[in-house]
Structures are given as C-alpha cells and as structure tokens.
C-alpha cells in the first residue's frame with residue numbers, strides 16, 4: 001500500500017477545458033498507447049429513484065450483500081501504475097450513510113493523497129449533510145439534469161419504480177436536488193450536470209442549460225442517450241435530430257460555462273458534410289470540449305461487491321477479470337490486446353482528436369461500419 005500521509009496534490013493542474021484527465025486521448029498521446037489511467041468503482045446498487053433511461057437499471061436492487069474489504073480495493077488501485085482518476089458510481093452512491101463514511105470518504109482521501117482526480121455520480125436528492133462531507137476531497141460532483149419542471153422529474157425519475165410515486169414526493173426531491181446543487185456550488189464544489197439528448201429533451205436543451213447555469217454548475221455535460229438497460233425500449237433519435245439539438249444548444253448557451261460533449265455519434269471519417277460542419281463548430285466554440293469515451297480506452301469498472309472488472313458499468317458486456325485474481329493493469333491489457341469487441345472499435349485519428357466510437361454508439365448507428373479501415377477528414 002502507498003504510504004503517503006500528507007496531501008500531495010496541492011497545486012496540481014486544475015481541471016479545465018484544456019485539461020480533462022478523463023479523456024483517453026490525453027493518456028494515448030502521453031504513453032503512445034492506451035493505458036489504464038481511470039478506474040470506476042460501483043459502490044452500491046441501491047437507489048431511491050428508478051429513471052426511465054437508467055443505464056444500470058437492471059442491476060438495481062432493494063437489498064445488497066457485503067462488499068469486498070476496502071483494503072483489497074485500495075491495493076488494486078495502488079497497483080495501477082498510471083492511475084489519474086477514479087469515479088464512484090452506483091445506484092445512488094450516498095444511499096446509505098455507512099457507504100459514505102466507510103467507503104466513499106476513504107476512497108476520496110486515497111485519491112487526494114495520491115494526487116489523482118475523483119468524481120462521484122449522484123442524484124443529489126438526499127439530505128445536504130451527506131454531500132457536504134465530500135467537499136474537502138471531491139473534484140467533480142456529477143449529476144443528471146434532464147428537466148424543465150418538477151413534472152418532468154416525476155415522470156422521468158420514477159418511470160421504472162414498479163409502483164406509483166406520489167407527485168408531491170417527487171416534487172420535494174426535485175426541490176432538494178436543486179437546493180443541494182446551489183448550496184454545494186456556492187460552497188465551492190465543482191458540480192457537472194449531465195443532460196441526455198433523447199426523444200424527450202432534444203427540443204428543450206437550451207432551457208435545461210439555462211437552469212443548470214442558474215444552479216451554479218461549473219460544467220454542462222451533454223451525451224446522447226443510448227439503448228442500454230432501462231433505456232433499451234425508448235425511441236431512438238435520428239442523427240439529424242441529434243445534430244439539430246446540438247446546434248440549438250450551441251446557439252443558446254452561456255459561453256462562459258464549460259460544455260462537455262461525450263459519446264457523440266459523429267465522426268470526422270463519416271464523409272458527411274453535416275457531421276463535419278458540426279465537428280468544426282464544436283472545435284471553434286469557446287469553452288466547448290468533446291471528450292472521447294473512457295470506457296475500455298483508459299478506464300475499467302470494478303464492482304466492489306464481487307471484484308468483477310467490466311468495460312463499463314452498463315454490464316451488458318460480461319466481466320473480463322476479477323481484482324482478486326490479477327492486477328488491474330494486466331486485466332486491462334488483456335482487454336486491449338485480446339478482446340474481440342475492442343478490436344472492432346479500437347481506431348485512432350490524432351489530428352481529429354478521436355479514438356474511435358463507443359461500443360454502444362457503434363452498435364446503435366454503425367453496425368456495418370469498419371472504423372479501422374477509415375480515416376478522418378481534415379477538421
């Protein structure tokens with residue numbers, strides 16, 4: 001185990017549009033190959049919501065078993081030679097106070113002592129105190145925000161609860177989430193709010209953006225919704241609608257707020273003028289970045305109950321290793337070099353800043369495309 005007891009990350013480079021350590025293009029450029037620099041940890045499968053689009057919905061439970069001992073997880077992280085970021089995810093990671101005290105805070109302290117960046121994916125609907133405790137350690141509080149009213153929140157957030165949830169209950173949670181976001185932002189937390197582009201939101205993104213800015217969020221993340229888990233049966237948006245949605249958002253956004261687009265289905269090798277125009281615009285806009293998808297490029301997901309290692313927390317692709325049986329660097333290297341799924345999408349055009357499509361994107365829009373035989377056009 002690493003023995004540092006002092007905080008060594010004072011003065012490390014701040015996260016900004018010109019430095020996003022989650023983007024695999026950075027480590028690809030640094031090491032000349034994909035390297036494991038990011039580990040996502042699933043700390044719970046409990047959640048107080050059941051969103052219609054939940055990408056891990058099928059894994060959610062009402063009761064869960066004991067986790068692996070924390071020292072085993074910390075040892076696994078310690079062995080990752082080039083680790084730069086960790087992400088803590090669920091479920092709602094803070095659902096149980098005990099998880100906050102016994103798992104999340106120690107993991108965040110570890111990250112801080114090692115000088116690496118941390119993120120939590122939360123719905124921020126529980127009491128403020130459990131989030132406030134994370135303030136001294138956490139780099140990015142990531143939330144989902146796809147609403148223009150409490151009615152949207154009620155409809156979307158409990159669509160899969162299996163029993164009716166009273167509007168008043170949902171409205172109260174919505175207020176709490178907004179209040180928590182405001183207070184944490186005021187207290188200095190970097191809150192990054194993510195919106196999905198989907199059949200519900202694609203015409204409302206400017207309004208959603210305005211509300212995110214009003215809450216004090218430092219970053220607005222925008223990702224298309226893909227058909228995973230609960231979202232599998234939802235309508236698929238045409239690529240033309242998605243392009244139009246992004247243009248409308250760029251037209252209306254606050255240029256002082258960082259906008260991060262991720263898992264986009266538009267590539268510089270598409271030979272499509274509309275895609276190229278959009279990609280060029282995204283490059284030119286101030287405070288706008290397009291992140292390559294970390295899943296399987298520089299990141300793996302570790303389930304803290306079983307130790308299983310996945311390419312993504314979506315778990316549709318079976319585990320390809322276990323932290324009890326090998327080092328994460330070795331497991332990741334086997335994924336990179338041997339796994340047939342990775343061979344399908346493992347391309348790279350440096351001038352376009354692109355390291356290939358996310359597996360879900362390739363599956364949803366580009367089933368017959370051989371990306372590895374393509375090349376980016378000039379942007």
Ligand code: SF4
Nearest residue numbers: 269347348349354356
């Ligand atoms: S890296 Fe792959 S997906 Fe990206 S532009 Fe090049 S060939 Fe296309």
